[in-house]
Amino acid sequence: MELRDFCGNGRTVAALGELFRQGRLPHALCLEGEDGTGKKTLARLCAGAALCTAPQGERPCGRCLACDKVERGIHPDVLVLTGGKGSRSFHVDSIRRLRQEAYLAPNEGRMKVFLLLDAHTMTVQAQNALLKVIEDPPQASLFVLTVRSRRQLLPTILSRVVTFSLEAPSPEDCARRLEQLCPGKDPAACRAAAQEAWGNVGEALLLLEGGEKxxxxxxxxxxxxxxxxxxxxxxxxxxxxxxxxxxxxxxxxxxxxxxxxxxxxxxxxxxxxxxxxxxxxxxxxxxxxxxxxxxxxxxxxxxxxxxxxxxxxx
Known part of the structure; x- marks a missing residue:
């Protein structure tokens, strides 16, 4: 998957694409938005861009071995950390593991990427432990946090990350994306699900697949x-x-x-x-x-x- 394939959020995608092209990716990113807007997908695209081995052109290219490994979740230089479903289920032990990994050399890429998914579930202790890493980050490292709202993070964390906001695409864009993801589905059903979900692709998929009502x-x-x-x-x-x-x-x-x-x-x-x-x-x-x-x-x-x-x- 390439960055241009991401559904909606044109300004955010364009801004990130420019950073990728210029090689000016900050050491820490925060992606905020409600569930289903693609935060985790975009976080993996950021990891792909950081590790893409294409000699030129758009990053991530979606075709090189590094991009393939990132997309399949098997790249040795991408560490994914997440909490549970509770509001404070992302504990400090996970951040301690991250800190140990962060100061080791990359295995095969030019840097190590740490994806902290649902970072809004981090305890205050975990956030303070993370702060010690991102305020003086190791060389060749990228941290990507996903949150429902930036307000759920400590101000000290926010001051050290570059935050991008995601919103659900238009129902029309959402319907087109559903048709791509579910080629066997009736286009009318895709449009109905997109409208019901307010354009939220994740929720529309659940509706389309007969999941949660x-x-x-x-x-x-x-x-x-x-x-x-x-x-x-x-x-x-x-x-x-x-x-x-x-x-x-x-x-x-x-x-x-x-x-x-x-x-x-x-x-x-x-x-x-x-x-x-x-x-x-x-x-x-x-x-x-x-x-x-x-x-x-x-x-x-x-x-x-x-x-x-x-x-x-x-």
Whole structure:
């Protein structure tokens, strides 16, 4: 796969392509965006660009042995680290392993690449350990972090990485990508899935393949739309299933913040549900609701306070 094959995000792709062509890749990158927007795919493309052995032309070329190994996940100079599904499941032990590997010479490429996927799940201890490496990085190394939102990283980490934001492509671009990925599928089904998923390729694939009927991001977007248009009753109805699922409510609130932040900066005004100022207000309200949830305030009361304040302030 080449960089030009990446779906949507033309400005980000163009900026990265220029860095690759000029050989001016920074030592640490951060790719932010909601799940399904291609952060992990783009992270691997960055690894491919760093290790591509093509003598000239676009990088990654997608044809050399190094690119093939990166794409298949078998390149010895690419180390992939990730946490679990929990909000603080990326532990310091993984970063200690990274630090040991970072100061060893590359096995066969010109550098070592470390992909830290879902870095927003890193504990504070893990982030502080990572900071010690990226503030004085080893020569011939590249660190690529993927996060839902840059705000989930410590300011000290953010000051030492170059951050690129990803957003879901247009439903039209998403549908075309689905047709490429699933050549046997009906084009009409691809278009319907792309529309339902708001252009999010990862979510559209799940819908197309008969997976989850509604992803966590879709739930958060539905709630965001209801709050933004003042549908307090509809928002309250969405929170009823969480009366006996406090962990699920925490996850929904976390996703709601991320989805609002991404919606606020989307380039297409027609797809912008809230403004940046409204996204900040919603983050404040979600933080307050999560605190109430942790204090075992009854979920119906919590939901009433949250939805009531959101409808008034958004």
């Amino acid at each position: 509604r992803s966590p991001n879709q739930e958060a977007r539905r709630l965001l739309e209801k709050l933004a248009r003042g549908d307090e009753y509809g928002a309250l109805a969405m929170l009823v299933p969480y009366e006996k699922d406090r962990p699920g409510l925490d996850r929904l609130l976390e996703r709601l913040v991320t989805v609002a932040q991404q919606s606020a900066i989307v380039q297409d005004p027609a797809r912008r549900v809230v403004t940046p100022a409204q996204a900040v207000v919603l983050e404040e309200l979600c933080t307050q609701a999560a605190r109430m949830n942790g204090q075992n305030v009854s979920v119906p009361l919590l939901a009433a306070v949250f939805c009531g304040q959101a409808v008034v302030r958004l």
